[in-house]
Amino acid sequence: MSDLTRLHASDLAAQLADGSVTSVEATQAQIDRIAAVDGDLNAFLHVDAEGALATAADVDARRAAGESLPTLAGVPIAVKDLINTVGQPTTAGSKILEGWVPPYDATVVTRLRAAGLPILGKTNLDEFAMGSSNEHSAYGPARNPWDTGRIPGGSSGGSAAAVAAFEAPLALGTDTGGSIRQPGAMTGIVGVKPTYGGVSRYGVIAMASSLDQVGPMARSVLDAALLHEVIAGHDPRDSTSIDAPVPSVVEAARRGDVAGLRIGVVREFAGEGFQPGVQRRFDEAVAKLADAGAEIVEVSCPSFTHGIAAYYLVMPSEVSSNLARFDAMRYGLRVSPDGNPSPSAEQVMAATRDAGFGDEVKRRIILGTYALSSGYYDAYYGSAQKVRTLIAQDFTAAFEQVDVLFSPTAPTTAWRLGEKSDDPLAMYLEDVCTIPANLAGVPGINVPIGLADDSGLPVGGQFLAPAQADERLYNAGAALERLVPAPVLEEVVR
Amino acid sequence: MSTPTKTPLVPFDDALTRYEPVMGLEVHVELGTRTKMFCGCATEFGAEPNTQVCPVCLGLPGALPVVNAKAVESAIRIGLALNCEIAEWCRFARKNYFYPDQPKNFQTSQYDEPIAFDGYTDVEVDGEVYRIEIERAHMEEDTGKSLHVGGATGRIHGADHSLLDYNRAGIPLIEIVTRTIEVPGDKAPAVARAYVNQLRDLMLALGVSDARMDQGSLRADVNLSLKPTGSSTLGTRSETKNVNSFRSVERAVRYEVGRHAGILDAGQKVVQETRHFHESDGSTSSGREKSDAEDYRYFPEPDLAPVAPSRAWVDELRGTLPEPPSERRKRLQAEWEFSDLDMRDTIGAGALELIVATVEAGAAPQAARKWWLGELARRSNDTGVDLAALPITPAQVAGIQALIDAGKINDKLARDVFDGVLAGEGTPEEVVASRGLEVVSDDGALGEAVDRAIEANPDVADKIRDGKLQAAGALIGAVMKEMRGQADAGRVRELILEKLS
Numbered sequence: 001m002s003d004l005t006r007l008h009a010s011d012l013a014a015q016l017a018d019g020s021v022t023s024v025e026a027t028q029a030q031i032d033r034i035a036a037v038d039g040d041l042n043a044f045l046h047v048d049a050e051g052a053l054a055t056a057a058d059v060d061a062r063r064a065a066g067e068s069l070p071t072l073a074g075v076p077i078a079v080k081d082l083i084n085t086v087g088q089p090t091t092a093g094s095k096i097l098e099g100w101v102p103p104y105d106a107t108v109v110t111r112l113r114a115a116g117l118p119i120l121g122k123t124n125l126d127e128f129a130m131g132s133s134n135e136h137s138a139y140g141p142a143r144n145p146w147d148t149g150r151i152p153g154g155s156s157g158g159s160a161a162a163v164a165a166f167e168a169p170l171a172l173g174t175d176t177g178g179s180i181r182q183p184g185a186m187t188g189i190v191g192v193k194p195t196y197g198g199v200s201r202y203g204v205i206a207m208a209s210s211l212d213q214v215g216p217m218a219r220s221v222l223d224a225a226l227l228h229e230v231i232a233g234h235d236p237r238d239s240t241s242i243d244a245p246v247p248s249v250v251e252a253a254r255r256g257d258v259a260g261l262r263i264g265v266v267r268e269f270a271g272e273g274f275q276p277g278v279q280r281r282f283d284e285a286v287a288k289l290a291d292a293g294a295e296i297v298e299v300s301c302p303s304f305t306h307g308i309a310a311y312y313l314v315m316p317s318e319v320s321s322n323l324a325r326f327d328a329m330r331y332g333l334r335v336s337p338d339g340n341p342s343p344s345a346e347q348v349m350a351a352t353r354d355a356g357f358g359d360e361v362k363r364r365i366i367l368g369t370y371a372l373s374s375g376y377y378d379a380y381y382g383s384a385q386k387v388r389t390l391i392a393q394d395f396t397a398a399f400e401q402v403d404v405l406f407s408p409t410a411p412t413t414a415w416r417l418g419e420k421s422d423d424p425l426a427m428y429l430e431d432v433c434t435i436p437a438n439l440a441g442v443p444g445i446n447v448p449i450g451l452a453d454d455s456g457l458p459v460g461g462q463f464l465a466p467a468q469a470d471e472r473l474y475n476a477g478a479a480l481e482r483l484v485p486a487p488v489l490e491e492v493v494r
Numbered sequence: 495m496s497t498p499t500k501t502p503l504v505p506f507d508d509a510l511t512r513y514e515p516v517m518g519l520e521v522h523v524e525l526g527t528r529t530k531m532f533c534g535c536a537t538e539f540g541a542e543p544n545t546q547v548c549p550v551c552l553g554l555p556g557a558l559p560v561v562n563a564k565a566v567e568s569a570i571r572i573g574l575a576l577n578c579e580i581a582e583w584c585r586f587a588r589k590n591y592f593y594p595d596q597p598k599n600f601q602t603s604q605y606d607e608p609i610a611f612d613g614y615t616d617v618e619v620d621g622e623v624y625r626i627e628i629e630r631a632h633m634e635e636d637t638g639k640s641l642h643v644g645g646a647t648g649r650i651h652g653a654d655h656s657l658l659d660y661n662r663a664g665i666p667l668i669e670i671v672t673r674t675i676e677v678p679g680d681k682a683p684a685v686a687r688a689y690v691n692q693l694r695d696l697m698l699a700l701g702v703s704d705a706r707m708d709q710g711s712l713r714a715d716v717n718l719s720l721k722p723t724g725s726s727t728l729g730t731r732s733e734t735k736n737v738n739s740f741r742s743v744e745r746a747v748r749y750e751v752g753r754h755a756g757i758l759d760a761g762q763k764v765v766q767e768t769r770h771f772h773e774s775d776g777s778t779s780s781g782r783e784k785s786d787a788e789d790y791r792y793f794p795e796p797d798l799a800p801v802a803p804s805r806a807w808v809d810e811l812r813g814t815l816p817e818p819p820s821e822r823r824k825r826l827q828a829e830w831e832f833s834d835l836d837m838r839d840t841i842g843a844g845a846l847e848l849i850v851a852t853v854e855a856g857a858a859p860q861a862a863r864k865w866w867l868g869e870l871a872r873r874s875n876d877t878g879v880d881l882a883a884l885p886i887t888p889a890q891v892a893g894i895q896a897l898i899d900a901g902k903i904n905d906k907l908a909r910d911v912f913d914g915v916l917a918g919e920g921t922p923e924e925v926v927a928s929r930g931l932e933v934v935s936d937d938g939a940l941g942e943a944v945d946r947a948i949e950a951n952p953d954v955a956d957k958i959r960d961g962k963l964q965a966a967g968a969l970i971g972a973v974m975k976e977m978r979g980q981a982d983a984g985r986v987r988e989l990i991l992e993k994l995s
Contacts, residue, residue: 102556106556201558203556238558239559321590321791330597345656346592377792
């Protein structure tokens, strides 16, 4: 039965629909696969075999009774452990929430349940989604199935590794500065950050509220589109959720036609810092898109180079406020200071936050606290917001010339665990291509474009589209996927 | 802790010979919306602790706020009633500080973009009108409540543990901030009281809040500093928090004037700090020092969309406003046929709305005024409880007057009925019944009492027979005494005169 785990979600859905396989069989196959390989990958922080199989059995029974079911009913999924799930712990990859079981489901989880997707478990991540390598998880890093000595990217590294290693056909990730797209690139899978407001954030533990977005991760563009359709759409519980019809992403993913499409190649995303093997795969992809009838236009977005600087002011500012609630008063870890038999609430808060948060989280809280301080606000947070506006204007200008933008997703392929741990700045630079989309709220997709000839590891290409034109990503992505087949992992490389 | 050495309190009038008070008032109004500011939880007062909570108002991970449209509507109507401009576009902001009663460790409030700004309201004290300028009225959420157990003071200091109730967390608040109020120093306490009182009346007229200071749905903070008479340099201010009755507003101003004057007279510096007001003796004590270094790190709330009320909506809401307070006062005075002095006393006592309600419940205006400004004002003074907070309703006052009008009780018995109602013994009718207070006008019983009085006072009886009718008073008094005040005095007089004619 192990070949069931290799199916695309769309193909598995078809087999479930025609009765050639049951959801219990497919779900059990994933559980077996997780048992076989996750010891090497650490992609899952929690596996809920019982819950997943119960959902699967329910779907099978309803199908047997002749009930008409949603497309993905019975297709198992993994959920990033930043997203609240009733009945399963949600830790955000942090010690401060170890063992916390949310009393309510995130809206996206409610929608998964309504659509009949068995939830296999919760996937590893950098603590509170802060990182590009998964090394900041408090529960040990997830590993890259292409080489378990390497990082799977981050912060949705667990979801990416799980999908790439056939532990799950689908996963949910979250993307604040590239956290879906970059691990997608590192592990050779598809990952989409929808338009800001396209998918509800309700019940998703906030890192940076104005940047966070939940999105699908899968092994094909169509699979991502099918999942996108399940989770997207207006949610009255999220004030930043867009009240408009969901873009027709599935139809676009089935179309996949770039003839006559104007594709802008961002001049600023090349050159220094870009690994030659990545650049070569990218150039080949551009050539193939041109051969397929796309019109390739070089565009300049000069403000994009300031994206990282602006991001590292806006994001930590919001982090410093969003993470203030973890104070031991109502839920989560509670630590009493050493040698103090009757500590004050304030002392308990301080001791808990000191013990419960990792270094990267503390680093960002401190940065953000400073950036928002009176006297510094205008120079830091205020200026960053202005840069944000400039970046949005660059996007607007670019999308007057072209339909989508195209760039490498990340400047390098997956690095070795520990390689950049002592150099936060080098790590931050990994997100140079992905951050502008978050700052402007526009959607982006990672599509695998082969293995780098210098490292033998997956390379990703990124399309960006205007806000609420997510379907353009799926159309261009599906075309690219046909032109440049995704690399196929034979087996986890230990 | 706040001052290097304890300085004497200077008598208020003495302080005014050298200093002028500069006041500012911040009033928090808890809106009477059915649900909280950013979630669907109920807002009922007095529920079991932590029963009106949800992921949003508990600040659980992942929860997001959604603005209560009714609260925005109330905020706009309050702004309009205070003659404010209404923002065409404004945002919420996060005010960041750690405190256990604050679930997210930030308060969702408004900072530099309030929904309403640049307004005023005119208050009347002793017949003079004073204009209070309103700097802003903004929306925010309330915090939970801490109960500190084990300490002597009920404050966190010295307590051995604290209990937290988040029912109040997230209840919509409107904070109304005045600009600096500069009025003649001797008027400052009364103006402060009149302003807070007027806000209460306005909230009731708008129907946006029950505005009960005793339950904390209207809370006043008094900011006060002194400047030397004639000087333009402002002094350092203190901020007396959560003063919870109209009378206390007045007392807090008086006390702080005296305290500041004492410090300044001694050549010391007033410390910028928050202070607690003590109902028991009208004093204030140091809360926490509020240095300029306190930094709330405000920034626009990214989880909420900006509020952009359309002009059409604002105009529509303008059409729902109650009559402005000054016009309303003039109209009521005319309708009630009150003298200027009656009206001034009524306003000064904070009894205007109470009389309105009592008249609406059927009492004559003069009768309503007599009870609220007489009997009930006396009880309010004796107990230190605001008139409006006395445990008696305007309808009950009207009910007592109706019993008098029907001849069932007299004014003297009415005082006993007030006692009973205030003691929680039930409606006026129930009190009359249970205390046996009904007047006796049954001629049989009265006649016997009159006969006994005549028999016991033959001299007086002779005088009356001789035509000295004014002497009847002594016999009436004797009958009333025997009947323990429960006789219909008019009928007693008639009977005496009949029997002695």
